[in-house]
Amino acid sequence: MMPTVTTIGSVPWTRTELVEALPEFAELYQQRPIRENMGGMGAPHMFAIWFILKKLKPKAIIESGVWYGQGTWFFEHACPDAQIHCIDINLDRLRYRSPRAYYFNKDFSQLDWTGLPREQTLLFFDDHQNAYERVKTAHWFGFSHLVFEDNYIPGQGDCYSLKQVLAHSGFKRNFGRPKGIKGLMGRELSKIKERLFLAYPVIAPNARDAACLREHLQVYLDEAGSYTWLCYLKLRKQGSHGEF
Numbered sequence: 001m002m003p004t005v006t007t008i009g010s011v012p013w014t015r016t017e018l019v020e021a022l023p024e025f026a027e028l029y030q031q032r033p034i035r036e037n038m039g040g041m042g043a044p045h046m047f048a049i050w051f052i053l054k055k056l057k058p059k060a061i062i063e064s065g066v067w068y069g070q071g072t073w074f075f076e077h078a079c080p081d082a083q084i085h086c087i088d089i090n091l092d093r094l095r096y097r098s099p100r101a102y103y104f105n106k107d108f109s110q111l112d113w114t115g116l117p118r119e120q121t122l123l124f125f126d127d128h129q130n131a132y133e134r135v136k137t138a139h140w141f142g143f144s145h146l147v148f149e150d151n152y153i154p155g156q157g158d159c160y161s162l163k164q165v166l167a168h169s170g171f172k173r174n175f176g177r178p179k180g181i182k183g184l185m186g187r188e189l190s191k192i193k194e195r196l197f198l199a200y201p202v203i204a205p206n207a208r209d210a211a212c213l214r215e216h217l218q219v220y221l222d223e224a225g226s227y228t229w230l231c232y233l234k235l236r237k238q239g240s241h242g243e244f
């Protein structure tokens with residue numbers, strides 16, 4: 001039986017605080033710049049990240065996977081004084097561009113973050129990349145507060161999620177059930193593309209990734225029983241694994 005993990009350590013907020021913040025969020029949500037954020041976060045996930053940001057008050061935020069820009073707008077409202085760095089490999093789709101954010105169209109791993117207050121920066125990943133690799137890169141840069149959107153359960157989703165890591169499930173892309181002949185052709189085409197470009201390599205079920213991840217986790221919060229709800233993690237300080 002695969003282990004199911006929902007919480008490691010404890011977060012600096014309570015359920016009561018979450019509930020109490022709802023009316024303020026509901027009012028803000030009415031003012032959002034993009035009415036239909038199809039392909040991006042809806043109110044429940046937007047609330048979660050907005051609340052976490054308000055609570056943690058980071059000095060800098062890195063958002064990877066900006067899409068239309070709706071998230072950026074909420075981040076600005078949650079943390080009016082934070083420096084915001086927005087990354088997306090396709091910035092042509094932006095419908096809201098923040099006047100005070102910096103925009104990049106390179107991958108997070110290729111940018112220079114040495115000027116940021118690493119322990120007071122929150123990374124928000126909604127870029128559908130391998131979350132386990134993202135954690136490793138974030139750790140290398142010295143970041144500790146991370147939030148991942150699309151924390152898929154085993155067997156679902158288009159990228160290796162932390163929930164899958166902790167469940168030892170590995171990752172194999174689920175192409176879903178195709179609808180009609182067009183859907184069938186699309187699915188087969190995606191499979192061929194993936195084989196050719198190795199965009200989403202298969203990761204065999206394993207316990208190693210979970211063991212390595214756990215060693216670096218101080219806090220991990222994932223909504224119990226949730227399908228794709230986002231997760232928050234705090235990594236341990238570097239160099240706390242013993243010395244020569």
Ligand SMILES: C[S@@+](CC[C@H](N)C(=O)[O-])C[C@H]1O[C@@H](n2cnc3c(N)ncnc32)[C@H](O)[C@@H]1O
Pocket residue numbers: 037039040041042064065066067068069070071087088089090106107108126127128129
């Ligand atoms: C689901 S959308 C993001 C939705 C957005 N966070 C929102 O809630 O409105 C995923 C985005 O990730 C972007 N993306 C894909 N690969 C990326 C990468 N390596 N780095 C940054 N963004 C990437 C896509 O271009 C797309 O805009």
